[in-house]
Amino acid sequence: MYKTEITLHINGEERNVYIRNAETLLYVLREEFGLTGAKPGCLNGDCGSCTVDIDGDSMKSCLTLAVEASDKSVTTVEGLKNAAIQTEFIEKFAFQCGYCTPGFIMNCNSLIQKYPDADDTVIKDHLESNICRCTGYQEIEQAIKSALLKGSNGG
Structure with a gap:
């Protein structure tokens, strides 16, 4: 081979x-x-x-x-070492079984880096590329918004 x-x-x-x-x-x-x-x-x-x-x-x-x-x-x-989105996933309980969590964290981290002023539409569009079968996306969206807010305030 x-x-x-x-x-x-x-x-x-x-x-x-x-x-x-x-x-x-x-x-x-x-x-x-x-x-x-x-x-x-x-x-x-x-x-x-x-x-x-x-x-x-x-x-x-x-x-x-x-x-x-x-x-x-x-x-x-x-x-990722202590990225804001990791902390926010924990604080907002944005996971259940955890299998999809690393993929979501990577996707959300990219979103935060590329779109520091992301609005609800951008966030929802960006999350369409990942699937979670255990929970809704509300906590994930909250984690993103919180990480974006903390990023704009210097963390």
Whole structure:
């Protein structure tokens, strides 16, 4: 089996790995690096449980080939250190079973970074890419709004 060596910049670290060209970023993160925060859910891009940040954009790692992330900055939930959205998810009880939470946190963190003045419409539109089957989205929206407010006040 032919493998290609690529360099991934994951959570601020440069890492080399040999992969098959068909391997997804989700598979490589979990199986090669033990970063299990990105979760396999639907594996077809619908649920968002596998969301990571690639060069500032939230992306579904189940749809991203690892070779596409070569030489790009990849941040997983493990790479977020005390991000405001993490604290707000806890304070607003924006989770239940927790399986989808890392994907939501990554998507919400991207939203906060890109749209610091996001209104309700932007928030609702942004959340359409992730699915939670346990709870409503009201607490998640509250967590985003609180993180946005704290961000605009200097944290």
